[in-house]
Amino acid sequence: MQPIIRFDQVSVTVQEKTLLSRVSFSLYPGQKAVLAGKSGAGKSSVLRTLLGLHTITAGTVYFQEQPLSAQSIQAIRACTAYIGQEPVLGAENVRDALLLPFQFKAHRDRRPSESQIIEVLRCLKLSPELLGRDSRRISGGEKQRIALARGLLLGKTVYLLDEVTSALDAESKQAVFEVFAEPRFTVLAVAHDREWLRRSDAVFSIEAGHLTRLGEHGNTGY
Numbered sequence: 001m002q003p004i005i006r007f008d009q010v011s012v013t014v015q016e017k018t019l020l021s022r023v024s025f026s027l028y029p030g031q032k033a034v035l036a037g038k039s040g041a042g043k044s045s046v047l048r049t050l051l052g053l054h055t056i057t058a059g060t061v062y063f064q065e066q067p068l069s070a071q072s073i074q075a076i077r078a079c080t081a082y083i084g085q086e087p088v089l090g091a092e093n094v095r096d097a098l099l100l101p102f103q104f105k106a107h108r109d110r111r112p113s114e115s116q117i118i119e120v121l122r123c124l125k126l127s128p129e130l131l132g133r134d135s136r137r138i139s140g141g142e143k144q145r146i147a148l149a150r151g152l153l154l155g156k157t158v159y160l161l162d163e164v165t166s167a168l169d170a171e172s173k174q175a176v177f178e179v180f181a182e183p184r185f186t187v188l189a190v191a192h193d194r195e196w197l198r199r200s201d202a203v204f205s206i207e208a209g210h211l212t213r214l215g216e217h218g219n220t221g222y
């Protein structure tokens with residue numbers, strides 16, 4: 001099986017600051033990996049580089065074994081959901097925010113039914129009552145789960161998650177873990193939670209832009 005994501009000796013320098021230094025790792029379809037490290041270590045930079053948001057100074061990022069290019073970035077974005085720490089939902093009302101991508105030609109024929117929407121919300125422990133709310137007036141954890149729900153409704157299979165469970169209570173956290181245990185989903189999650197570490201196939205630790213692999217199959221020493 002070929003990796004879905006592969007970093008080969010990737011360095012990123014922005015305005016003379018090195019964000020990533022010779023980072024190498026592979027992620028295979030269906031794998032769940034965690035990126036751990038202190039604040040400012042470079043975790044988000046890995047995700048942003050994969051999305052084509054940073055210029056690579058040296059090395060190569062491969063997606064489905066194709067080097068990153070304008071074309072492969074489109075391919076990445078088509079199957080990937082990136083959920084940042086503060087997702088911008090892009091519409092005033094939560095329902096409109098959830099349905100926003102389905103207004104566009106690429107997704108118009110996949111517009112979900114009301115029951116599909118409610119089912120996805122239920123899986124993420126979100127009340128349907130949220131649909132009528134102002135999306136600027138919901139909590140950070142709810143915003144992240146609405147962004148996750150949107151990814152699920154869009155049929156995304158690769159999830160780049162930046163601390164999506166850190167604001168959640170135990171029950172909601174568990175619901176998110178269960179959703180992402182799905183074998184179809186490839187997950188690269190910035191997380192500190194022990195439960196993420198326990199459930200992951202691989203743990204990558206980043207320190208000052210240097211990445212090392214800590215372990216796999218939950219055997220990480222955490």
Ligand SMILES: Nc1ncnc2c1ncn2[C@@H]1O[C@H](COP(=O)(O)OP(=O)(O)OP(=O)(O)O)[C@@H](O)[C@H]1O
Nearest residue numbers: 014015017019037038039040041042043044045046
């Ligand atoms: N566009 C940029 N230009 C210059 N420096 C940047 C840029 N983006 C990030 N940095 C710096 O690069 C380093 C790594 O940032 P990054 O956001 O990847 O860290 P992180 O590990 O995700 O941190 P946190 O856990 O606090 O979110 C930090 O020192 C940050 O200030």
